[in-house]
Amino acid sequence: MEHPVVVGVDGSDGSLVALDWAAEEATRFGLPLRVVYASLWERYEGGVPSATGERPEEEVAAQHIVTSAGQRARQLAPGLEVNAVTVPDDAADALVKESDSADVVVTGCSGRGAVRELLLGSVTLAVAGRARCPVVVVRGEERNVKGHSRRVVVGVGEGEEATGAVRFAFREAAARGCELQVVRAWRDSRRPTDPLSVLDSAARAYAEEAAAALDEVLEEALTAHPGVAITRTVVEGSARRALLGPAADADLLVLGATRRREGFGLHLGRVSHTALHRAGCPVAVVPHR
Template sequence: MAHSDASSARPHITAAVDGSAHADEALRWAVDEAARRGLALRILHAWPPLAAHGGRDTDRAESRRILGDADLLARDSAPGLAIATVDAVDTVGAALTAESESAALLVLGSRGRGGFRSLLLGSTSLTAASVARCPVVVVRARSGDAPSAPPEVVVGVDGREPADAVLAFAFEEAAARPGTRLRIVHGWRPEDWTLPGGPVFTRADVEARADRGLAEATAGWSEKYPQVDVVRDRASGPPATALVRSSAGAVVTVVGRRVPATSLGLRLSPVAHAVLLHAHGPVAVVPHR
């Protein structure tokens, strides 16, 4: 398998836990991923500096219990994996942001212990996916059909805005799983590929422009990863709809998050937000410029 420079410079994956079943599911995913990539695993639990009703000693004991249980689960799942636990006295958001500075990947459950059953995505997961410096994987129980055969990694691409970091992550995920196909989904709408005030194009002309954009955005990646079978899927309609549909058979669905030049502005695109809310399995959000 090919390792990216980012993985080499960042030799661990961090899984955030809080004692919930969602966190345990995310931890199992992180253990498998760390073993697959040959990286160490850090297990993080954060608890607030201000004491809860039981006092600081109770909070500290609860954190150590949660970390101890998670450590046992991880070691049982992958004997020999290098594992460290992190007991962070900080807000969850601040702890995750700090952890993302050095992690190759941050893995969380879709909801925590405080989440309402009716919510599809917890606030902590949404915040981490929006601000983390490294890729974030939000793991939820699979809904609908089991992964397809052969298994697929799905990645969303906008042919108008190439994002090498997103494609690099997707290709590496597929390469790390022998026999896994990479499906590059280009959800497009005709109005996105016509020029305001320009000449009138036929639908065939617009489709050809969209195909050229996709080819240019993905050029060269199959040469870098010749072992990965690639399918390019030009899907007419809203991009989020196409990605959610494709996620039903995916082991992970990959979307990008453009990092703004300043701290102002939208951190998570409508497409990435919709995929996080509605995908049928794990979603990876990859920051890029």
């Protein structure tokens, strides 16, 4: 059974951009596309007949969103298998449930222009923080969203999440036929970062250790995708800064899902959280499975 590319829609401009991206992704990998519109009205009011006999406005709006989204996807990618549905659930909960059987879940990003750095929908954050498959948040300028940069960037962190992110990034770069930039940041905790300082022996050891860890993580993926051209970047400093620069000229930034339990649920780590708010291109958050 093929796992579909799932995209959440709500009729907004951002969700239409996500829909287009998801349709291209499904076509790229030969997968079906599942378009999901979630509505709590369907749960609480959907089975109650209207007193006037007319269709409620909520039902009409939901049907319009789902139908038009399905038509848009089919027009963009003729021959693509598209299943557009309305589900009676909260949007975040619905997409997290969809992640159980999805290849990837795609969502849009809130805000326009400069405010995109400040606004990110609660649904998007919740899905990225809880989904059990990769989640792609479609953001950035048109050239980044449309794949004109011909480059995928992946941040390699610590632990098992790094392996999943690297696998996903290689898969994307291979399917797109583009370059993959692999970024690993390191820090010498003894001193503040100074790009003009000369590396002493201890700092050089940090850098060499980071490079060795990078090679170890890449070994399996390089064997699976020998045709992918890669660029290794090992840099001292904050991982967030090291990734946001390359992301501005990329088609996709891939990160492992570093999650921490806080308050009432799971929350993303600082690097993922920053990237989802500020990256100049679509961001994929990949959990370890």
